[in-house]
Amino acid sequence: MTQLLEKFSRGETTPEEEKYLFAWLETQRDEGALSLYEEYRQVLYQRQQPLKIEKSEQLLRKIHARLRAEEPAPEATRAVALWPRYLRPLVAAASVLLVALAGWWYLQPRPGTLSPTELAVAPLAMVEKVNQTTEVLPIALPDGSAIWLHPASRVRYAAALDGPQREVQLWGKAFFEVTKNPARPFVVRANELVTKVLGTSFMVEAFEHQSSYAVTVKTGTVSVTTQAHDAEASTLSTPSPVALKANQRLVFDRTRRAFTAAQLPVQVAPEVLPPTPITYTFKEVPVTDILATLSRDYGVPIRVNEQVLAGCSLTTTLTDKPFFEKLKIICEGVGPGTSFTLEDGVVVLTSLGCN
Numbered sequence: 001m002t003q004l005l006e007k008f009s010r011g012e013t014t015p016e017e018e019k020y021l022f023a024w025l026e027t028q029r030d031e032g033a034l035s036l037y038e039e040y041r042q043v044l045y046q047r048q049q050p051l052k053i054e055k056s057e058q059l060l061r062k063i064h065a066r067l068r069a070e071e072p073a074p075e076a077t078r079a080v081a082l083w084p085r086y087l088r089p090l091v092a093a094a095s096v097l098l099v100a101l102a103g104w105w106y107l108q109p110r111p112g113t114l115s116p117t118e119l120a121v122a123p124l125a126m127v128e129k130v131n132q133t134t135e136v137l138p139i140a141l142p143d144g145s146a147i148w149l150h151p152a153s154r155v156r157y158a159a160a161l162d163g164p165q166r167e168v169q170l171w172g173k174a175f176f177e178v179t180k181n182p183a184r185p186f187v188v189r190a191n192e193l194v195t196k197v198l199g200t201s202f203m204v205e206a207f208e209h210q211s212s213y214a215v216t217v218k219t220g221t222v223s224v225t226t227q228a229h230d231a232e233a234s235t236l237s238t239p240s241p242v243a244l245k246a247n248q249r250l251v252f253d254r255t256r257r258a259f260t261a262a263q264l265p266v267q268v269a270p271e272v273l274p275p276t277p278i279t280y281t282f283k284e285v286p287v288t289d290i291l292a293t294l295s296r297d298y299g300v301p302i303r304v305n306e307q308v309l310a311g312c313s314l315t316t317t318l319t320d321k322p323f324f325e326k327l328k329i330i331c332e333g334v335g336p337g338t339s340f341t342l343e344d345g346v347v348v349l350t351s352l353g354c355n
Contacts, residue, residue, distance in 0.1 A: 125159040131172075138300050138323070140342045141166075145186065146322040148175040148274065152207075173205045175274055177322035178220075189227070193252055197222045201320075202244075203273055216249040216264060218273045219320050224250050226257070274298070280318040280326070287312040287334055291349065298323050304349040309334070312354040 131137040131149045139147040142161045149155055153172025166181075170190040178186045180199025188195040190206030193213045200220025206213040215224050225241040239259045244250055247269060250261045264272060276297045282290055287309050295302040300323070314333045318326045327347065331338040337352030 126156055127159050128154065128156045130154045135345070136175075136299065137345055138298070138342065138347075140324045141168075143181065143184075144179040144322055144325045144328065146177040146324050148177075150174060170204055170206060172207055173203070175201070175203045175218075177201045179322055179325060192226045192254065194225050194227050195222050196225075201322075211254055213252045213254065214249060215244060215252075216272050217244045217246055219246050219278060221245050224252075224259070226252065278320055282317075283315045284313045285315075287314055287330065287354075290314060290330060294323070294326060295347075300345070300347055302347040302349060305351070308351050308353050 129137065129139050129147075129149060131151050131153050134151050136151075137149040139149055139155065141147065141157065142159070143166060145166070147155060147168070150173040153170070153174055155168055155170050155174060157166075157168040164184065166178075166184055166186045168176075168186075168188050170188055176186075176188065176197075178197055178199050178201065182198050186197050186199070188204055190204050190213065191208060193204065193206050193215070195202065195204055195215055197220060200222055201218040202220075202222050203216040203218070204213075205215075215222065222244050223241050224244060226238055239252075239257060242250055242259050242261055244261060247264045247266075248261060249264045249272065250259055252259055269275075280290075280293070288304065288306050291302045291304055294300075312334055314330065316329060316333060318329060321329070324342075327340050327349070331340060331349070331351075334351055335353065335355040338349070339351075340347050340349040342348075
């Protein structure tokens with residue numbers, strides 16, 4: 001899509017490519033446009049090729065003219081205000097893209113205070129994590145969700161993880177534990193693969209060099225579909241979305257562009273999904289033992305002052321919650337002076353002692 005957008009900015013797109021670009025904008029609306037906006041900003045920054053203001057205005061007029069041709073407006077003035085209601089989000093998304101092209105140099109991080117102009121065009125603050133180790137890397141998201149990033153993999157997401165949906169981009173392999181929030185779906189985009197959930201745990205495998213991708217569900221339900229990356233891919237067949245339930249696995253054949261879903265055999269599940277229990281039940285168990293259990297099952301070191309927690313016990317049930325949500329519940333059970341941080345893959349828990 002970034003390549004297609006570059007061609008559009010140079011005026012080199014064919015009618016077929018422009019048709020695909022506008023169809024993509026209409027289906028993706030604001031979320032997709034903002035994602036593309038960030039990707040293309042990075043491309044421009046790396047190539048040091050800013051787009052002139054005049055050129056961006058010309059492109060914006062071209063987009064408006066195209067939309068106007070598809071749905072005539074009664075007047076030529078106050079064009080954006082007169083767009084039909086169902087096209088207004090599309091116009092806004094297109095405008096965001098062009099602002100990104102024109103003002104990309106304002107979007108780079110700078111020391112000191114940002115000017116009003118810079119604040120107006122500043123992009124979403126993005127976080128990117130790369131696992132260059134041989135171990136699985138735990139990542140805590142702002143909403144309490146957890147990502148277990150496998151070696152040679154990379155993720156990117158908005159620092160605040162705000163907006164109408166929580167979106168993460170993945171290159172490689174990762175296991176996700178997602179906090180439940182029906183109002184804000186959680187979406188993982190991995191090359192052509194798009195996985196959408198409301199709150200569940202699942203594994204996504206999507207290395208660029210592989211001929212197939214896979215999604216495996218541990219708990220809950222997920223919806224899996226595909227997205228085209230460029231104009232050429234858009235002409236290929238697109239399989240219908242597939243809903244997966246717990247212990248089901250879907251494989252996407254990139255050559256045939258076809259989904260194959262199957263039940264995951266019980267004996268194979270531990271090889272594909274983390275073998276952590278779905279439910280933990282503790283009754284008057286020392287907190288240090290609870291933390292040791294979670295540390296062992298999740299493979300994450302938990303550093304704690306055992307002397308401070310000596311004599312602290314908890315009775316609790318942790319059912320189908322992300323790792324960091326489990327830790328939060330434990331901290332709240334110990335007392336208001338207890339909290340944790342994640343530092344270089346190690347959980348550091350601090351406490352003033354029991355209630």
